[in-house]
Amino acid sequence: MNTQKKNKVKTVFAVSLTTALLVTSLVSIQAPGHANATGKPAKAGQPTKASQQAKNVILFVGDGMGAAAREAIRLATVGLKGNLAMDSMPYSGLIHTSSTSVVTDSAASATAYASGVKTYNGAIGMDANKKSVKTILEYAKDAGKSTGIVTTSQVTDATGAAFASHVEDRKEQSQIALQYLTKSKVDVLLGGGEDFWFPAGEAGAFKDEPAEDPSEKSKGTQGNLVSKAKQLGYSYVTNKADMQKAKGGKVLGLFANEEMFQQNEEGKGDLYNPVVSLPEMTKKAIDTLSSNKKGFFLMVEEEGTDEMAHENNAALTIKAGQELDKSVQVAKDFAKKNPDTLVLVLADHETGGFSIEAVDDKDESGDGISKEDGPFNIANSKDQFFVDWTTSGHTAVDIPITAMGRGAELFTGIYENTEIFNKMAKAMGLNIKK
Numbered sequence: 050m051n052t053q054k055k056n057k058v059k060t061v062f063a064v065s066l067t068t069a070l071l072v073t074s075l076v077s078i079q080a081p082g083h084a085n086a087t088g089k090p091a092k093a094g095q096p097t098k099a100s101q102q103a104k105n106v107i108l109f110v111g112d113g114m115g116a117a118a119r120e121a122i123r124l125a126t127v128g129l130k131g132n133l134a135m136d137s138m139p140y141s142g143l144i145h146t147s148s149t150s151v152v153t154d155s156a157a158s159a160t161a162y163a164s165g166v167k168t169y170n171g172a173i174g175m176d177a178n179k180k181s182v183k184t185i186l187e188y189a190k191d192a193g194k195s196t197g198i199v200t201t202s203q204v205t206d207a208t209g210a211a212f213a214s215h216v217e218d219r220k221e222q223s224q225i226a227l228q229y230l231t232k233s234k235v236d237v238l239l240g241g242g243e244d245f246w247f248p249a250g251e252a253g254a255f256k257d258e259p260a261e262d263p264s265e266k267s268k269g270t271q272g273n274l275v276s277k278a279k280q281l282g283y284s285y286v287t288n289k290a291d292m293q294k295a296k297g298g299k300v301l302g303l304f305a306n307e308e309m310f311q312q313n314e315e316g317k318g319d320l321y322n323p324v325v326s327l328p329e330m331t332k333k334a335i336d337t338l339s340s341n342k343k344g345f346f347l348m349v350e351e352e353g354t355d356e357m358a359h360e361n362n363a364a365l366t367i368k369a370g371q372e373l374d375k376s377v378q379v380a381k382d383f384a385k386k387n388p389d390t391l392v393l394v395l396a397d398h399e400t401g402g403f404s405i406e407a408v409d410d411k412d413e414s415g416d417g418i419s420k421e422d423g424p425f426n427i428a429n430s431k432d433q434f435f436v437d438w439t440t441s442g443h444t445a446v447d448i449p450i451t452a453m454g455r456g457a458e459l460f461t462g463i464y465e466n467t468e469i470f471n472k473m474a475k476a477m478g479l480n481i482k483k
């Protein structure tokens with residue numbers, strides 16, 4: 050891209066970021082949160098009173114969804130004058146994403162969020178010395194809350210796994226599934242990845258080696274974990290109708306062999322059309338978990354925003370982001386009726402070096418280093434934009450977080466990913482032993 054344009058794009062982002070931070074600090078001044086009975090804000094380390102605690106926490110992770118991807122989702126969905134559900138929240142901040150490496154993966158990032166430690170890429174619920182670290186979901190469970198993991202990826206993939214299991218390598222997905230059932234006892238598990246729940250030769254609900262991806266087949270290493278789940282009292286479902294009918298406090302929904310979509314370059318077998326949508330899964334999880342009077346902790350992940358960005362597929366990165374936004378709306382609707390709920394929307398890291406450019410015929414195009422992708426229509430206007438990528442991997446840029454509800458004011462500022470654990474624990478009034 051030419052330098053002039055680069056500068057222009059940078060300026061736009063600098064302005065919107067400054068605005069976001071300004072708005073954040075103004076809101077903080079006007080509405081000091083965590084005020085105690087005397088009206089003074091609670092000091093750090095001071096236990097939060099029950100009346101000030103977040104009974105429910107719903108954490109949304111748009112995997113790989115950096116600031117520019119989030120902006121592209123906004124432009125494509127509501128246009129320049131609109132705001133996404135995930136952006137229409139009173140508090141915002143920025144998160145540094147490094148693991149023990151500069152550029153994190155989803156496993157280390159989720160471990161930082163879930164347990165408050167910086168660890169190596171690939172680690173699930175373990176610190177840099179491979180010692181298990183208790184997770185926010187496990188603390189919430191100990192406090193009597195219900196817990197859930199919802200994702201369009203394998204339900205045992207890195208992001209969810211780091212909240213409810215402890216293994217040295219994210220690839221140990223059957224071990225992760227076993228720990229969900231027998232150790233962390235997660236109440237609601239909805240997502241893909243049935244291949245890790247059935248041993249080789251037992252296809253499960255989705256046939257082995259399907260045409261859309263012949264590499265997908267059962268490869269569980271811990272026996273038939275679906276049978277085990279049923280013995281432990283889970284309702285097991287594999288489609289939308291059965292999911293919506295499922296009764297009881299424990300639900301296991303497995304809706305694909307692997308991811309609930311096919312990540313590929315545009316026009317090369319790429320497909321984002323989950324058999325159960327993320328908003329539908331989110332709704333079911335909230336309906337199920339909210340029957341617990343002590344509240345719940347729920348992590349909801351959209352994985353398409355990362356996997357499609359790895360393929361430099363902007364169209365489906367945006368589509369996946371739109372599904373995430375609809376899911377956030379489901380949570381906001383719940384939070385409006387239940388003000389003791391905290392809703393957070395963040396990413397684990399940025400993927401693709403995603404940038405937004407003006408339409409320009411003279412700009413380089415598809416040279417293999419920097420790929421032009423688009424054009425995409427800006428909603429409610431005649432304008433368009435292009436997406437440009439710098440990598441098929443992750444990047445180290447800060448990512449935005451937005452927050453609403455009880456304790457949301459804790460999430461303003463610029464801070465390390467490990468702080469998310471501390472802030473969620475404080476918001477819930479959990480007793481953390483380290």
Ligand SMILES: [Zn+2]
Pocket residue numbers: 113155355356359400443
């Ligand atoms: Zn990734």
